[in-house]
Amino acid sequence: MADKKWYVLRTAGTKEKKAAEYLLKEIERHAELQAMVDQVLVPVKKEIVTKDGRRKEVERLLFPGYVLIHAELNPDLEFVIRNGIPGMSGFLTEKSGKNPSERVPVPIRDEEAARILGVQDENATAAAETLVNFTVGESVKITDGPFNGFNGTVEEIIEDRSKLKVMVVIFGRKTLLELSFTQVTKE
Numbered sequence: 001m002a003d004k005k006w007y008v009l010r011t012a013g014t015k016e017k018k019a020a021e022y023l024l025k026e027i028e029r030h031a032e033l034q035a036m037v038d039q040v041l042v043p044v045k046k047e048i049v050t051k052d053g054r055r056k057e058v059e060r061l062l063f064p065g066y067v068l069i070h071a072e073l074n075p076d077l078e079f080v081i082r083n084g085i086p087g088m089s090g091f092l093t094e095k096s097g098k099n100p101s102e103r104v105p106v107p108i109r110d111e112e113a114a115r116i117l118g119v120q121d122e123n124a125t126a127a128a129e130t131l132v133n134f135t136v137g138e139s140v141k142i143t144d145g146p147f148n149g150f151n152g153t154v155e156e157i158i159e160d161r162s163k164l165k166v167m168v169v170i171f172g173r174k175t176l177l178e179l180s181f182t183q184v185t186k187e
Contacts, residue, residue: 004038005107006093006116009067015087016042020067022085036077038070043120046136048162049133055162055182066092073105132159132181139187140166148179151187 011019020042027033027040043062048055067088071077082090091105108116134140136156142150152168155176162181167174 004036004070004072006068006070006113007073007105007107008067009081010065010092011067012063012087012089013065013185016061016065016067019085019087023067023069023081023088026080026084030080032074033077033080036072036074039068041068041070041117041120043068043116045119053098062116062119068108068113070113071073078105132157133185134164134181134184140164140184142166142168142177142179142183144183144186163169176178 004115009019009023020040023040027037028069044059045062046057048057051105059072067082078091081088093103094106096102134157136154136157138154140154142148142151142152146171147168150168152166152171154164155167158163158164158178163179164179166177166179167182169175
């Protein structure tokens with residue numbers, strides 16, 4: 001019996017999670033496949049984005065279009081993955097040394113798998129990272145608070161507090177305001 005390795009499966013764009021779900025259900029249905037597969041993984045990273053003045057936590061794919069599987073490959077499992085899973089197009093492959101026209105699944109190196117799994121574990125336990133989509137010098141419009149409707153220029157970004165320092169002209173005088181990312185939108 002061969003040992004289990006990590007393989008990369010290709011999926012249709014934006015169908016990674018759905019394809020992984022279908023694969024897990026198919027493995028559950030076939031008892032003989034359950035012993036061959038340890039884990040199916042869609043690596044993601046949590047981020048906080050500000051859109052339309054609202055903060056929202058989202059999951060970003062680390063490898064769009066790919067799903068990882070830790071398994072012991074055999075012809076039955078290969079057949080199910082290649083032909084029985086909607087949205088999945090098969091393995092990352094290379095030409096066979098024996099038959100150059102044949103393509104065989106290639107496991108990723110143990111160091112790569114460890115790095116990916118380490119990043120995935122770190123992302124699962126870490127707080128979501130705030131994605132800053134503002135730059136210094138950029139024009140913004142204030143959408144919330146007492147200065148709603150005013151336009152200003154970003155002077156400083158304070159990422160750890162999700163704040164911006166924005167220069168606004170009020171009554172002909174420049175005034176520096178500290179606002180949260182949710183209180184402004186790009187112009």
